[in-house]
Amino acid sequence: MVAQRPYSDLIDRLKAAGLRPTRQRLALARLLFENGDRHLTAEQLHGEAMAARVPVSLATVYNALHQFTSTGLLREVIVEPGRSYFDTNVTDHYHFFHEDSGQLEDIAGEDVRLSALPLPPKGKRIRRVDVIIRVNCGD
Amino acid sequence: MVAQRPYSDLIDRLKAAGLRPTRQRLALARLLFENGDRHLTAEQLHGEAMAARVPVSLATVYNALHQFTSTGLLREVIVEPGRSYFDTNVTDHYHFFHEDSGQLEDIAGEDVRLSALPLPPKGKRIRRVDVIIRVNCGD
DNA sequence: GTGATTGCAAATCTTTTGCACTAAA
DNA sequence: TTTAGTGCAAAAGATTTGCAATCAC
Numbered sequence: 001m002v003a004q005r006p007y008s009d010l011i012d013r014l015k016a017a018g019l020r021p022t023r024q025r026l027a028l029a030r031l032l033f034e035n036g037d038r039h040l041t042a043e044q045l046h047g048e049a050m051a052a053r054v055p056v057s058l059a060t061v062y063n064a065l066h067q068f069t070s071t072g073l074l075r076e077v078i079v080e081p082g083r084s085y086f087d088t089n090v091t092d093h094y095h096f097f098h099e100d101s102g103q104l105e106d107i108a109g110e111d112v113r114l115s116a117l118p119l120p121p122k123g124k125r126i127r128r129v130d131v132i133i134r135v136n137c138g139d
Numbered sequence: 140m141v142a143q144r145p146y147s148d149l150i151d152r153l154k155a156a157g158l159r160p161t162r163q164r165l166a167l168a169r170l171l172f173e174n175g176d177r178h179l180t181a182e183q184l185h186g187e188a189m190a191a192r193v194p195v196s197l198a199t200v201y202n203a204l205h206q207f208t209s210t211g212l213l214r215e216v217i218v219e220p221g222r223s224y225f226d227t228n229v230t231d232h233y234h235f236f237h238e239d240s241g242q243l244e245d246i247a248g249e250d251v252r253l254s255a256l257p258l259p260p261k262g263k264r265i266r267r268v269d270v271i272i273r274v275n276c277g278d
Numbered sequence: 279g280t281g282a283t284t285g286c287a288a289a290t291c292t293t294t295t296g297c298a299c300t301a302a303a
Numbered sequence: 304t305t306t307a308g309t310g311c312a313a314a315a316g317a318t319t320t321g322c323a324a325t326c327a328c
Contacts, residue, residue, distance in 0.1 A: 020302060022308060042293080057310045062293065081215075081223040082292060082317070096259070099266060107257050116252035117272070120235070124274040127238060131270050133256070135263040159327060161283060181318080196285045201318065221293070221317060 010034075017071035027054040028064045032074070037089040039077065039104035045086075077104060079132055094131035107133065149173075156210035166193040167203045171213070176228040178216065178243040184225075216243060218271055233270035246272070 007021075010029045014021040031048050032038060040048075046061045065086050068074040077085040079097045085104055087095075092109040112131055120126050146160075149168045153160040170187050171177060179187075185200045204225050207213040216224040218236045224243055226234075231248035251270055259265050 020307065022302070024309070055310095059294080059311075060309055063308080076220075078217055078220055081217055082221055084220040084293085096257075096263075098260075098263070105260070111255065111257040112253065113255035114251065114270075115254040116250065118235075118246050118250040120272070120274045121237075121244070123276060124235075124237070125277045127273040127275050129270065129272050131253075131268065133259070133268050134266040135259045136266055137262060138264050159282065161327070163284070194285095198286075198319080199284055202283080223317085 013073065017068070017073055019067055019071065024054070024056045024060050025064050025067075027052070028056065028061065029068075029073075032068070032086075032088050037087070037106055039085045039087050041083055041085055077130075079104065079134075095133070097132050097134050099134055099136040107131075152212065156207075156212055158206055158210065163193075163195045163199050164203050164206075166191070166195065167200065168207075168212075171207070171225075171227050176226070176245055178224045178226050180222055180224055216269075218243065218273075234272070236271050236273050238273055238275040246270075 007026055007030070010026060010033065011021040013033075014025055014029060019025060027049060028045060031045060031052065031054075032040070042058065042061050042065055045065070046056065046058050049056045049061065065074065065084075069076050069086065072090060075087045075090045077087050077095060079085065079095070080102070087104070087106075089106055094107040094109065094112050096105040096107060097103075098105065114129065114131070117126075117129070146165055146169065149165060149172065150160040152172075153164055153168060158164060166188060167184060170184060170191065170193075171179070181197065181200050181204055184204070185195065185197050188195045188200065204213065208215050208225065211229060214226045214229045216226050216234060218224065218234070219241070226243070226245075228245055233246040233248065233251050235244040235246060236242075237244065253268065253270070256265075256268070
């Protein structure tokens with residue numbers, strides 16, 4: 001059982017990322033980072049904020065998600081057209097995507113071995129390698 | 140130099156997929172399949188159709204792309220939020236995604252070795268494994 | 279003919295934007 | 304203060320839908 005922590009951790013994390021720890025960002029950061037590894041859409045996070053009686057506008061949720069992503073606090077995962085998921089696990093890892101339910105599930109980086117990767121095209125640098133294993137319940 | 144073929148190939152392909160070879164579908168199939176491996180968005184294909192003086196509505200392009208995809212003539216590739224690419228190469232292979240230009244590039248299946256894959260969750264079947272190598276021109 | 283297909287315009291959905299207001303430093 | 308951040312409502316895109324007109328068989 002981990003004791004309920006003061007928000008100073010998160011405040012420091014936001015500051016370290018160069019983001020002012022505003023009430024909204026702090027509340028969203030709590031929802032995101034105090035509940036283990038999560039995969040959320042903007043809508044879902046906004047819904048959770050509303051449920052937690054944290055008044056935040058959807059626009060602010062989008063802003064925060066993108067700011068968190070570009071400062072490395074989150075990672076964006078794209079598996080469906082027209083919807084982005086944000087992953088609180090920013091370590092090297094891959095995903096199962098459950099097509100039936102729309103759920104994402106982490107796969108530890110060491111559970112996938114990419115033993116041969118092609119060289120990047122000339123002048124290009126590999127930014128990231130995404131591996132998405134799409135699964136469903138038979139046909 | 141490959142001789143210009145009659146459309147009977149494509150007509151047969153459409154019929155085999157259970158799709159009536161209508162003027163529109165045939166024209167789109169020609170644009171898609173008579174130009175090598177391609178990665179196109181609906182907008183792009185629609186633009187090509189217009190340029191080729193083939194009057195097709197955007198809605199019909201979307202219909203055709205989805206019908207082609209669900210019958211295995213095309214494969215949908217999702218790399219950017221809010222835009223779908225359709226790949227005429229339906230063999231096993233992976234992709235480079237050029238973040239700077241938005242271009243997709245095929246990687247032959249044998250150029251990536253996935254030597255260890257996790258078991259799918261209970262009751263689930265692996266539908267497909269997507270590997271996307273995101274590259275850009277450094278910073 | 280008859281059912282599949284098309285085209286158009288409107289609707290939907292997610293995400294972005296502009297700008298006045300508010301709050302953090 | 305001063306500048307970053309927020310909220311709202313409107314705008315922007317991509318995609319979808321409903322339905323009458325049209326086409327393939």
